[in-house]
Amino acid sequence: MSTAPFLKMNGLGNEIIVADMRGRADRVTPAAAIAINADPATRYDQIMAIHDPRTPGTAHYIEIINSDGSLAQACGNGMRCVVQALSAETGQKHFVFETLAGILTGDEHPDGSITVDMGKPRFGWEDIPLAEEFYDTTGIELQIGPIDAPILHTPSVASMGNPHATFWVEDDVWNYALDRFGPLLENHPIFPERANISIAQVVAPDHIILRTWERGAGLTRACGTAACAALVNGARTHRTGRKATVTLPGGDLVIEWRADDHVLLTGPAEFEFSGTFEPFTGSWQRDQDSSQISTGQVSA
Secondary structure (H helix, E strand, O other), X not given: OOOEEEEEEEEOOEEEEEEEXXXXXXXXXXXXXXXXXXXXXXXXXXXXXXXXXXOOOOOEEEEXXXXXXXXXXXXXXXXXXXXXXXXXXXXXXXXXXXXXXXXXXXEEOXXXXXXXXOOOOEOXXXXXXXXOOOOOOOOOOOEEOOOXXXXXEOOXXXXXOOEEEEEEOOOOHHHOOXXXXXXXXXXXXXXXXXXXXXXXXXXXXXXXXEEEEEOOOEEEOXXXXXXXXXXXXXHHOOOOOOEEEEEEOOEEXXXXXXXXXXXXXXXXXXXXXXXXXXXXXXXXXXXXXXXXXXXXXXXX
16 A cells, blocks of 8 residues: 655644545545544545546536545635645646646645635525525524524525525624534535534624634635635625635635635635654654655645
8 A cells, every 4th residue: 555645734723634636546535534533643634635527627626525424525725735736746836637626726825815716606505505496595594592582593695615604793703602503504404415604793794703613624824716705795785895804713714705606715724743654554653854855745
């Protein structure tokens, strides 16, 4: 069994493993993903597995794996980590990737920040998807708590390549037991593919405070696609403009919903350490000197 290189990184505290699967026919197995996450040193929210391109004109196919071993369609914070890693290796600053969510582009800027074009949001009930028809997805019938005094209710729902529900609150987002409500809402029957669940407070037309329970990963310090969904949901419900800073537990992201309908996500990425792992079992070893750049593998 041959090992593959990996980088442990984070995007605003959203824990990411960038796995170099180029030149290989195998994939990271669900069992390996679960085993890697079980080790506190490599606990993560998503694995970003870099594979050889499948579509002409793209640099790589990126398979995104949640910490429970399931596949994710999109991960904005993880894509920034991939861009930073590949930019450090190749010197390139612009990349075109293919994911389950479609074609995404990423750019590293001179100040080190990274912008990922997350594509176009989708709002049709069948595109999110929802289990039943809702004509207006700016607020669907869904609540937690007593019928006459719900704790959370009427979320705006959208797809950023993956399903999101944004619950709007007037008070502090930390006043809500998202660790308790998140699993219930993620697995609610209205979401046949489960959903990412966010609590959002709009403090200004250009500023949202957000907490997210991430589908397949749980509570997270940052979720890029949730920040994108919060911005587009805020704009279409006239709570925000089309560009805002989204403050997450891990820090700030800048989200812009352009006139061409594309959503841009800008923020940092951070390298932690490097190593090698076995994609079938998840066994891994840390490099003795993580600062060394090795030819032929993802490096930072």
